[in-house]
Every structure is written in structure tokens, then in C-alpha cells.
Amino acid sequence: MIGKGTYMPFDLIIQCPWCKSQYTDKSLSNCKNCGGTLAYSYNSDELGAEPPKTPRTLPSQFVRRIKYTGNVMTLIGIFFTVPFCWTILLPIIGIFCWRKGLQTAKEELEPLELGRATVGEITEIRKDYTQSLNGKSPTVVEFLFEANGQKHVGTVGNIYESVHLTKKIGDKLWVVYMPDEPNKSSVWPPLV
DSSP, X not given: XXXXXXXXXXXXXXXXXTTOOEESOTTOSBOTTTOOBOOOOTTXXXXXXXXXXXXXXXXXHHHHIIIIITOHHHHHHHHHHSTTTTSSHHHHHHHHHHHXXXXXXXHHHHHHXXXXXXXXXXXXXXXXXXXXXXXXXXXXXXXXXXXXXXXXXXXXXXXXXXXXXXXXXXXXXXXXXXXXXXXXXXXXXXXX
């Protein structure tokens, strides 16, 4: 709901993939809140602008969400470590979960900051029922791209928003990957 009693059709709203701010002005190229690019079109298979040259600076709200507020393992780690610091077993479990969450975040953030860009294609979109945050299971998007003369499969998970659901199998997207380790890859700009 945008104003009192006024509903906006889905196709008139653009959501920033970096900070989740929403806009109705489709002519914006960058988010007014975080400065992130809004070039990716959610309602078509258009690619948008090629990712900028490396190193790329990511909006701080996005980095915080990937590392902490939107990362289930990190949240579990913090929950088991901080309030139960006086015990022995729970902080050990918490530290393990916290480290796992931060490692997963690093594997997603590193290609976004330093990765080489190529065109990829969505091959699968599915729900991950092994995780949930506030009763919602995230969506996982699988994509195929070519790097160093070979085809590679990448995935992006932890997508809790529904804006990306207008994307379909076969749509093209920008993929950023680490040239020495193509298994480390992500989508540019991120799917919300």
C-alpha cells in the first residue's frame, strides 16, 4: 500500500536489490537511499548495464544484510554466543554457526566486489525448505555461465522477497565470478 487506500500494481514498483527501498519512478538508475544500481529489470529478460569495473563498492546496508541480518547461520550463532556466554557448550555451537554464516557471506560478497562479469542464464528457481526466517523459506535461483572456456553452475539463496518471482527459467542475467575460482559466483545486481 503506497498511500491511504491506494494500492500499486506490482509492475509499477521497483525495489532496490541492495537496500530494499521501493520506487515507482522507473527512470531512476540509482537508489536514492543507498546509491546502488537499479538497472536490472525484474519484468523482462533484459540484462541492464554491465557491472562496473573492479573493485566495486557495495552499499553498506547490503553488506550488513548479507553478513548479519539476513543470514540465518550468523543469527543463530549470535543467539547462541551472546546471551549464553556464561555456558560452555552453547557458545561453542554459536561460534561454529557464526563462522559458517560469515564464510557463506564472504563467498557471496567477494565476487560482487572483485569478480569478472559474464552473461549467465537462469536454469532453476526453487524453495529451500531446509531453512526459514520468520516462518518463510527462502528461494534459491540456480544459473549457468561460462568461465575459462567451461560451463559452471552457480546459485543464489537467501532470497526472502517475492519481487524476483517475475523472473523465469531461461532469463539472462549478469554473473560475476572469481577468475581463479569460478565456483565463487553471484548475480549482479543481486536478486532481492
